[in-house]
Amino acid sequence: MSSKKRPSAARARPAAVGGVLSPEARARQALDTRHFREAIEHYKTLLKQERRVEWLDGLADSYAGRAAELADKGMLSEALVVWRNRASLCGRPLAEGPYLGWLLRAGEHDAALALLTADGLSATAAAELETGLAAVVLTSPDSALARLAADSPLFRQRPIALAAIAACCRGDQTELEQHLRAIPFRSPYRDLRFILKALSVVGSDPAQAAGLIGRAVVAGPFEGLAAVVRAAILPGSRWLAAMPALDDEGRQLLLDLKGCPEERRSVLFDLARLGSTPPPAKVVELLLRRHRGLPASVATLCRRLLPYAQQRMSEYQGAFGPLTEGEQECIAALAAEHQGDSRLSRAHWLRAAEWYSPPEKEPLQAALILRRLFEVFVGDADRADLEDLDEECIDWLRRSLALDPDDLATYLKVIRIHRQGRDLRAARAMVDRALARFANDPAVLLEAVEVALAGNAFKKAVTLAKRLLELDPINSRVRALIGQAHVSHARKQIRAKRPDAAAKELALAEQWLISADERSVVKLLRGLSATDQTASALLSDVVRELGGQLLAAFHLLLECARVGIPAPATLRRAGIDLSGKPNASEVLAVAHALNTLREEPRALRTLLDSLRAPLRRAAGEDFSESERVSICEALLRWDERSLLQAYADVGLKRWPARPIFVYFTTFARHGPRAYFVISVREETALARALDQAQDDGDQRTALRIRGLIEPPERFHSCPTGDSDDWGDLEDAFADLGNGLPLDPRAVLEMMLGMAGEEQVISMAREGFSASEFRQLERAAGGNRKKLARLLVEAVGDRVERRAADLPSDPLPPPPAAPPPRLAPRRKPPAPPVQPVHDDRQKDLFDD
């Protein structure tokens, strides 16, 4: 034992518990607490007194522990010395435990082989030793094997094992099989059979290789080779991740098996270091730095990653060859997208499309780019709010069809956009183009039906729909469309005072319509097509079928509006009385109908004139929260703000914490431009509701509330403190005119905030007669601020009344709040939906 580090006195004498410890107890304690050096000293001292077996065992255990400690630290030579001391001082066999493994790890193969000739080995120990030395025997020179017994399996089977290795490396399966069969089951080389066989199929049949390698002992004598095979059979890139765990020879063998050329190995090592999710920019850097000798696939990959490292575009071109102008634009566009700069990406995409467009270049790529632009900047073409789509965006699709006229999806998209935007002429032209290319495509035919219906070309719609049904006989939507086409045609006939023709159409409609509600509408139209007693009886039947006065009145009024029949007389004829309070289910049914209706707002408002009073009476009914929200949504959609206020107020009282009712009440009171008029109290309530909506994850409500409390974007730069800054103020007004529908009330409200009440009063009074102005002055009671506000309200009311030009909901009806849109919209609002009398369709579709 070295004397360099003697255990300290304190450590040699551990604290006694309940008295002084005996030397033997101290030795035991040191061993148990893994203080091996200390234990060795104690046992050696004890053994000097008497050579007891238990002390000898203690010393052997202490040496073993110390040697293992050193081996774990990689101090193999020291560990071997300690182990040899254990053998000599304690009389233990050298070739037991981990000694052989340490010898092999230390590269002392001769010493390892010498163990085979050691005396006193049991048969089992000898067999274990032979197995452990199998790999050493295979790789040792013949001279080193002289001491092996000539009849030992290690010696006898060595040539067979070496021949098997040679056959495996030659790829000679037959010979390999033959040699492996000659290795007995109990041979020290038995694991080699599985490993070599697995190695021979690792490239061609990894699954079989996995089964074979699973039969070899883990950490056996051939573990180095087995580990390489285990790594080689890993799928995908996992072998690359397993590579660092192998020793250097193992790594090289693995790369040999994969067929990696010598000059590419360092690139692979670098890749392995990038981890499982390599950062694209680092990958580009690495590949460009090591590009020499890399295959063409690397250039492709690198090119696709350039948007992450746009600054390396010239370096890329130096390494892998030039990029076309179109490619460079595409890379720049993707890079801009990646950085969230949509304006820049749009510009680059458009330039790329321009570049690819000529027939000699790649028109299909240009078409794809234009379609992608539409997807990115407009999104889903099936959305219901595409009526006022920016013309430029539609043009992208049109141009894409000119470049690539075979894309069905784009035809459908363009047709749908035109149809929803009420540009039926363009829709029909596109339908014709699509039908010319896809004559029997159900989707095109369905769109053709929809377009014909939208243009009131009902016969045409039915013809197309029947053609579609031949292709797709179970299409329930088409069946419903045919029924609806007949119903619409019947309406047209009733309007034209042709009851017989209407009856014929309604009879046809009944053949196609299935739902009870639709059939009730047919019956209702039969009742409206005549004025005799039978017709009146039919109307009374319909009132019963529709299950209530309010709902029946709604449908009756709607159909009256559609066929141009005076409503009050018809209501009387049907025996409908709206003086009572409707029940909750009727209100819900009407709200549902309102939510699904696509009708002209003005016609519907006339219809609602008759229903407003009964609906208001039912506002206090006991609706559930979702029912009340649904009713409010319907009223909001049709801009029935007074009714909305009635229903929302009750909702807010019942569910004061629900942000949606805060939104509804504020919107009902002030409309979409609430920002200009809301009080501090309302703003506080909205802000609280916004927080709540965000906490609830209700993004839609949060967005809507934000629309009320945040200034429109174009007002952010308005002057605030300096009322003399009229240049800025004028700009702000110009912005107001450009960015929003010009609302005098909003203008005056803004002015009130910025320039003060006197400016507003002097500006607004010109619009009133002297008597009107005096009346307002009296109402203000001398309060100039109040007068300014009264003037603002009066101006707003007057202009909106003029705009509405019809008796309407008591509160003025500004347009519904539009959702925020990605793309700029320039087209004016869509014309009315109901009956389109368009001369342009006369020759094309007219019945």
Place this chain on the structure above:
Amino acid sequence: MIDPYRILGVEFAASDETIRSAYLAAIRESPPERDRERFESVRAAYEAISDRRRRLAHQLFDHSPPTLDDLLSAVSSDFVPRPPSENRLLRVLGAK
């Protein structure tokens, strides 16, 4: 970026027919009841490159980050697996 060409094991310039054959072979090999994940990736790969339009769109617009598999596949596209040399194998067996 999960390279659909690698998933289906087809060349970059492969035709519609070749890609479809590779797709059918791949889903026969990994039906959804056996290996759902692999099946999904094969389907997604096929949808990305099944026809010329899609292949072009993938080439133009896909810039998702690469996986290690994609990188390795690109760098090792010209590797030809081969049996080890006897010397190398014996060195592995005799290594410390």
